[in-house]
Amino acid sequence: MRVTIEEDKCCGAGQCVLAAPTVFDQREEDGIVILLDETPPDDKLAEVRQAIRLCPALAIKVEV
Amino acid sequence: MSVSHDAAAAGCPFHAGRVPDYPTRRSGCPLDPPPELRELRKTQPIARVKMWTGQEAWLVTRYEDVRALLADPRVSADNSRPGYPGANPGMAMVRAKYPSFITMDAPQHPYFRRMLTADFTVKRIEAMRPRIQSLVDERIDAILAKGPPADIVHELTLALPMIMICDLLGVPYEDQHYFHEKGMVIANGKTPPAVASAAIVELCDGYIGSLIDRKNADPGEDMFSRLVVTQLRPGHITKQQLIGIGRLLLVAGHETSANTMSLGLLALLEHPEQQKALVEDPSLLNGAIEEILRYVDAAHAGRRRTAIEDIEIGGVTIRAGEGIICHNPAADRDPEVFPDADRFDIRRDARGHVAFGFGVHQCLGQPLARAELQIAIGTLMRRIPTMRLAVPVSELDFKEDNFVYGIEHLPVAW
Numbered sequence: 001m002r003v004t005i006e007e008d009k010c011c012g013a014g015q016c017v018l019a020a021p022t023v024f025d026q027r028e029e030d031g032i033v034i035l036l037d038e039t040p041p042d043d044k045l046a047e048v049r050q051a052i053r054l055c056p057a058l059a060i061k062v063e064v
Numbered sequence: 065m066s067v068s069h070d071a072a073a074a075g076c077p078f079h080a081g082r083v084p085d086y087p088t089r090r091s092g093c094p095l096d097p098p099p100e101l102r103e104l105r106k107t108q109p110i111a112r113v114k115m116w117t118g119q120e121a122w123l124v125t126r127y128e129d130v131r132a133l134l135a136d137p138r139v140s141a142d143n144s145r146p147g148y149p150g151a152n153p154g155m156a157m158v159r160a161k162y163p164s165f166i167t168m169d170a171p172q173h174p175y176f177r178r179m180l181t182a183d184f185t186v187k188r189i190e191a192m193r194p195r196i197q198s199l200v201d202e203r204i205d206a207i208l209a210k211g212p213p214a215d216i217v218h219e220l221t222l223a224l225p226m227i228m229i230c231d232l233l234g235v236p237y238e239d240q241h242y243f244h245e246k247g248m249v250i251a252n253g254k255t256p257p258a259v260a261s262a263a264i265v266e267l268c269d270g271y272i273g274s275l276i277d278r279k280n281a282d283p284g285e286d287m288f289s290r291l292v293v294t295q296l297r298p299g300h301i302t303k304q305q306l307i308g309i310g311r312l313l314l315v316a317g318h319e320t321s322a323n324t325m326s327l328g329l330l331a332l333l334e335h336p337e338q339q340k341a342l343v344e345d346p347s348l349l350n351g352a353i354e355e356i357l358r359y360v361d362a363a364h365a366g367r368r369r370t371a372i373e374d375i376e377i378g379g380v381t382i383r384a385g386e387g388i389i390c391h392n393p394a395a396d397r398d399p400e401v402f403p404d405a406d407r408f409d410i411r412r413d414a415r416g417h418v419a420f421g422f423g424v425h426q427c428l429g430q431p432l433a434r435a436e437l438q439i440a441i442g443t444l445m446r447r448i449p450t451m452r453l454a455v456p457v458s459e460l461d462f463k464e465d466n467f468v469y470g471i472e473h474l475p476v477a478w
Contacts, residue, residue: 011174011424012181014431019415031181053416056426058135 001045002063005035009059019054020047033059086113086123086389087253087365094462095331095360096406097393101125105394110378113389116253121149121387122380123366125394127401127418129378130367134390134423138373141425143167145372149387151365152253154260155467162268162308166316166425173424176309179295180428183232183287189431195231196435199224200443208447212477213454217326220444221474225321225436233313234286235275243267247315251467272310276303287313313429320362321433323463323470324419325440328356330460330474331408332441333453338410343449346442352410353437358417359408361393364469367421392418450478 003023012031016024023044025034040048045064052060088098104111105125113123124130133139143150143159144167150156159167165176182188203220226240235243246267250260276292283289288310295301301309332339332352342348367390375382382388396417397405403412420427427433444451454475461472 009424011177011426012185013420013426013428014184014186015426017186018431026185026187028185028187029182030178031185032178050415056135056420056422057424 001040001042001048003035003038003040003048004061004063005033006059006061007032009057011057013056015054015056016051016060019051020044023048024051024060083112083114083120086115086121090462090464094457094460095327095334095408097361097364097391097397101391101394102397102406105398110380110382115149115387116152117150119147119149119387121147121389122382124388124390125398126378127395127398130390130392130395130418131422132377133369133375133388134367134418134421134425136375136423138371138375139369139388139423140169140372141167141173141369142169143368145370145385147370147385147387149368149370149389151368151467152251152255152465153257154250154252154255154264155365157257157261158250158264158268158311161264162304162311164305164308164312166312170424176301176305177428179291179301180287180309180313184428184431186431189435192228192432193435193439196224196228196439197443199227200440204443204447213475214477216329216474216476217322217471218473220440221325221329222318222322224440225318225325228432228436229314229317232287232317233310234279234284234288235314239271243271243314244318246271247319248466251315251319252463253465253467268307268311272307272314273303276306276310317429317432319468319470320427321429321436323362323468324357324360324433325437326471326474327360327362327469328353328437328441329444329476330453330457330471331356331359332410332445333451333476334457335408336452338408339445339451342410343445346446348410349438349442349445351412351414353434353441354414354417355408355410355412356437356441357419358396358402358414360469361396361417361419362469363419363421364393365467366391366393367425390418392421448478451476452478 010033023037023040025036048062088100090098109126111123112120165173207214207219230237246263249263279289279292283293296306369388371382371384371386373384399405420430454477463470
């Protein structure tokens with residue numbers, strides 16, 4: 001899978017970090033999303049999908 | 065608590081062919097949204113209602129519609145738009161005079177919000193867990209030392225978020241009752257407008273204004289001092305804007321967590337089999353907290369917006385300029401998303417609830433709220449596992465008219 005983020009949409013709510021902590025983090029200085037792993041292993045797909053569902057800013061996409 | 069599923073059928077104003085008044089009141093189970101909303105979600109999920117101002121607005125009760133509208137760029141959160149449906153006189157006045165980013169659109173909204181996002185990242189809040197745990201333990205030590213009965217609101221659920229927000233903002237603990245009381249006066253829909261107006265002057269111009277002056281004279285390590293030094297002094301924000309941010313953090317920062325905690329505890333105590341399950345299996349805790357957030361939905365005034373373009377949704381057209389109330393408590397009881405939605409069930413997957421809202425305005429403080437809820441409720445289950453309600457539910461005083469729903473006191477025994 002390939003994960004993409006739209007950083008300027010991000011509102012720093014932190015939902016993605018809770019849903020998929022090995023794929024997403026937040027910048028220390030402003031809480032904006034950091035994509036830790038653009039191509040996570042397949043077993044992370046459910047977590048990534050959960051992050052997409054929970055992201056209030058609709059800032060995450062995945063291509064499978 | 066009994067749940068009356070057919071209360072909506074008889075005499076429901078939504079079926080009477082006129083635009084009904086909003087808000088509707090709760091009846092039956094005090095942890096359920098008003099029963100009319102259940103019927104409405106089925107038959108008119110986007111309905112016209114008449115506000116306290118005489119204006120009409122759209123009331124949205126389905127989960128998917130609430131999420132779609134809150135994430136829609138054609139929807140504005142700006143309370144200065146004429147169609148904006150203010151929640152009550154006090155909230156409308158305070159948000160007009162001291163707006164914060166919660167009622168702003170881009171580019172102002174991200175500009176102000178990003179001044180604060182660093183303080184509420186998941187990692188920053190994780191680092192605060194030991195402090196929250198030791199506070200919770202101290203409060204429970206005191207509860208156990210005094211013996212039953214105890215008012216858990218006074219002893220823990222209000223005290224904890226209050227101390228945490230004072231810590232973060234650098235506000236003296238001894239002021240907590242003052243700003244809590246003033247905040248309640250402003251946020252209560254039954255407060256006469258003149259009284260709310262006077263309380264706004266006292267709290268905002270007076271108290272928060274002089275707090276900013278003190279931080280400016282002698283800055284500390286807290287968030288208020290940082291905003292004064294890095295934003296106010298260089299002229300990035302005005303004092304009035306900082307007062308708006310300060311009021312939001314001070315009041316929203318404790319009211320919502322405190323009330324979710326007390327209502328959530330009540331939900332557990334009223335479902336002893338689930339309380340027992342949580343006591344016996346602490347791995348259920350995080351799921352239980354998400355279910356509490358979904359089930360009690362303390363921010364019961366809903367999310368207020370205005371359409372800035374015509375929007376076709378759910379078979380209706382919301383015209384540009386019309387007000388919208390996205391009713392998060394009704395959305396979180398939508399059976400299409402949460403099966404048997406009116407049942408409190410700590411084992412369900414309640415993530416995805418809209419108790420914190422949705423869209424770019426979703427609650428900034430949610431990691432802190434989660435940490436406080438998880439630690440307080442988890443520690444209570446472990447240290448006072450036999451806790452029970454000390455009075456009948458009918459004797460509890462619920463904050464129906466308040467901007468944030470809650471309970472005044474929650475007497476418990478063990």
